[in-house]
Amino acid sequence: MKNIAEVLENVKTVGIGGHIRPDGDCVGSCMALYLYIRTYFPEIDVDVYLDNPKPIFGHIDRIDDIKTEIKEDIRYDLFITCDVSARDRIALAGDLFEKASRTVCIDHHISNPGFADENHIQGEISSCCEVLYGILDPQKVTLPIATAIYTGMIHDTGVFQYSSTSPETMRIAGELMKTGIPFNKIIDESFYQKTYLQNQVMGRVLAESILLQNGKCIVGYLRRKDMDFYGVEGSDLDGIVSQLRLTRGVEVAIFLYETETQTFKVSLRSNGKIDVSQIAVFFGGGGHTRAAGCDLQGSMYDVINNITAEIEKQFCEEPKQC
Known part of the structure; x- marks a missing residue:
């Protein structure tokens, strides 16, 4: 997959889901994709499903749009999972994934067997957010989208300490910072502030x-x-x-x-x-x-x-x- 637009062509409804007990990379990648589709594909009806995100992710735009329950019987044209390493790790939206006309998995877990119809998995990449950034148009990554992506990247790299952090990871982080994200505040609230x-x-x-x-x-x-x-x-x-x-x-x-x-x-x-x-x-x-x-x-x-x-x-x- 070179661009997310490839899988969105002729699609009217999209569901997005992450793994159980969503961490920063899961929340960040799901929300970044959600915001990107809402912004640049307004003709698509898109929903995002996650277990209740932690309060530390409250800085992500439209975080309250996340659906934490499935109330209606709905069938999506396309269901996309982000940061989900295996089918049984999908959180509350597992049934929606099964019923979708087509499924896509975007991930970076080396253990991922590829459980969707189309799988974009890069096990050597630091985070799902970094993988996702690679299939977005970088010129269209707005401040809210950049904030979500940066949040996921710092969580899965331990603020760029883990060995998966590459020169490309740092280059992308630099590009995200150019949008004006409050990077120091995101790091403090995510890692260092404790009750x-x-x-x-x-x-x-x-x-x-x-x-x-x-x-x-x-x-x-x-x-x-x-x-x-x-x-x-x-x-x-x-x-x-x-x-x-x-x-x-x-x-x-x-x-x-x-x-x-x-x-x-x-x-x-x-x-x-x-x-x-x-x-x-x-x-x-x-x-x-x-x-x-x-x-x-x-x-x-x-x-x-x-x-x-x-x-x-x-x-x-x-x-x-x-």
């Missing part, structure tokens, strides 16, 4: 974290009872796994929290030697070489043991590591 309660919870996780595998692996956790005590949910825990990763000597960080009794959401971050996407896919999840996740059932200790066993296998592939 007092969020700081308390992070402090507890860091204080109770454990080092494994000769200090190369760090694990942080929260049980359901702990989350209830603080009155927090998964959306309040952003940034914890990234902070764990910054521990000196650590190669891979694990953060898990209990979503319901003996069901855990696991986030994995790597400093380069461990491919955490392989581990996540092994357990039914997905992601990237240095940032991935999955859901696992069992006791907390079983989950930790199962994850670290797969990490140890990769360490053992290195000379003199085992």
Whole structure:
């Protein structure tokens, strides 16, 4: 696909959807595409479906247009997924995807098997927003569209720290900045500003974290009872796994929290030697070489043991590591 206009030709209705628990790249790419179609293809009736986005994305234009429920029986001419790595990762709009006359997947996950009728997947690219930018007309990227794209790019690159960040990533970021986006405010509100309660919870996780595998692996956790005590949910825990990763000597960080009794959401971050996407896919999840996740059932200790066993296998592939 060279331009998004290729798939929009002769289309009257478009649905856009992202993955469950949408992160910045998911929200940014879905909203950027939504705004682009609304602006330059006014004859197309377009809707965007996502699970409730976090408040930190409130700076994105028309964020309130997102549909969080499916009320009407509707069949789209075209349904486009953004940042969705597998069919079963589509959030509430899965049925709309199945019923659509034609489907398109725009993504950057290396684990994506290509589940749509047409797939534009670039696994070596830093973010879905960067992939999306490549099929938009750069002269038509307005301030609102640029804001959404930049939001997604900084979230999936860790503010341009991850190894997936390329010279092209930085060039695109520079082009987006030319539109006048409040780039410093977006970064602060997305990554650094925390509520007092969020700081308390992070402090507890860091204080109770454990080092494994000769200090190369760090694990942080929260049980359901702990989350209830603080009155927090998964959306309040952003940034914890990234902070764990910054521990000196650590190669891979694990953060898990209990979503319901003996069901855990696991986030994995790597400093380069461990491919955490392989581990996540092994357990039914997905992601990237240095940032991935999955859901696992069992006791907390079983989950930790199962994850670290797969990490140890990769360490053992290195000379003199085992």
